[in-house]
Amino acid sequence: LAKTTQPISMDSYEGQEVNITCSHNNIATNDYITWYQQFPSQGPRFIIQGYKTKVTNEVASLFIPADRKSSTLSLPRVSLSDTAVYYCLVGARNNDMRFGAGTRLTVKP
Amino acid sequence: GAVVSQHPSWVICKSGTSVKIECRSLDFQATTMFWYRQFPKQSLMLMATSNEGSKATYEQGVEKDKFLINHASLTLSTLTVTSAHPEDSSFYICSTIRSTSVETQYFGPGTRLLVL
Numbered sequence A: 001l002a003k004t005t006q007p008i009s010m011d012s013y014e015g016q017e018v019n020i021t022c023s024h025n026n027i028a029t030n031d032y033i034t035w036y037q038q039f040p041s042q043g044p045r046f047i048i049q050g051y052k053t054k055v056t057n058e059v060a061s062l063f064i065p066a067d068r069k070s071s072t073l074s075l076p077r078v079s080l081s082d083t084a085v086y087y088c089l090v091g092a093r094n095n096d097m098r099f100g101a102g103t104r105l106t107v108k109p
Numbered sequence B: 001g002a003v004v005s006q007h008p009s010w011v012i013c014k015s016g017t018s019v020k021i022e023c024r025s026l027d028f029q030a031t032t033m034f035w036y037r038q039f040p041k042q043s044l045m046l047m048a049t050s051n052e053g054s055k056a057t058y059e060q061g062v063e064k065d066k067f068l069i070n071h072a073s074l075t076l077s078t079l080t081v082t083s084a085h086p087e088d089s090s091f092y093i094c095s096t097i098r099s100t101s102v103e104t105q106y107f108g109p110g111t112r113l114l115v116l
Helices: none
Strands: A009-013 A018-023 A032-038 A045-050 A053-056 A061-064 A070-075 A084-091 A103-108 B004-007 B010-013 B019-025 B032-038 B045-051 B067-073 B076-081 B090-099 B103-107 B111-115
Touching: A009 A018, A018 A084, A018 A103, A032 A061, A032 A070, A032 B103, A045 A053, A045 A061, A045 A070, A045 B103, A070 A084, B004 B090, B010 B019, B019 B032, B019 B090, B019 B111, B032 B067, B032 B076, B045 B067, B076 B090
Parallel strands: A009 A103, B010 B111
Antiparallel strands: A018 A070, A032 A045, A032 A084, A053 A061, A061 A070, A084 A103, B004 B019, B019 B076, B032 B045, B032 B090, B067 B076, B090 B103, B090 B111
């Protein structure tokens, strides 16, 4: 089962781009990488998912190098409302739904 | 829009009573649902995997007689905290898998349980 490692916390300022990297050295061939955002007293919210290279949606981009042993969530021009905990999960077909510690992002004015 | 709902959103109960939490997939069938517990400032901890029509699979250290899980239909799973005690006070979150081209996990809004 692929274990993930993320920085415990990050600080940023409004308008900056934030990149959060997740390490998953023993990712399996069938595993996808998924990122979630969680606000206090709410369930995690799906942000983005990818398998390799780059994925972009309306809220974020996900960069995955060729070896897939890490991934980087990129949040463009963050605002105060992006202050939250961000989790990366690695797994496939209902397996390894265990969360790591996540990254607590604080966006300052 | 939301794809998973939970009810109730919060509950306060006396020690020794049992509390049932419902988790529903709103517009799709979910053969598998997951139950998590989250304490303040901590990550989500997987408690059990609930499979429709069969027994739940509990994570190590989670008492199956304490946390009863029933997944009687493809859209509903329930978690019952039996004989609740103050240490069971936590934030309980369910999730399910929605399969399109890729399987993606979606989470409910969570249920805050306070046991007095």
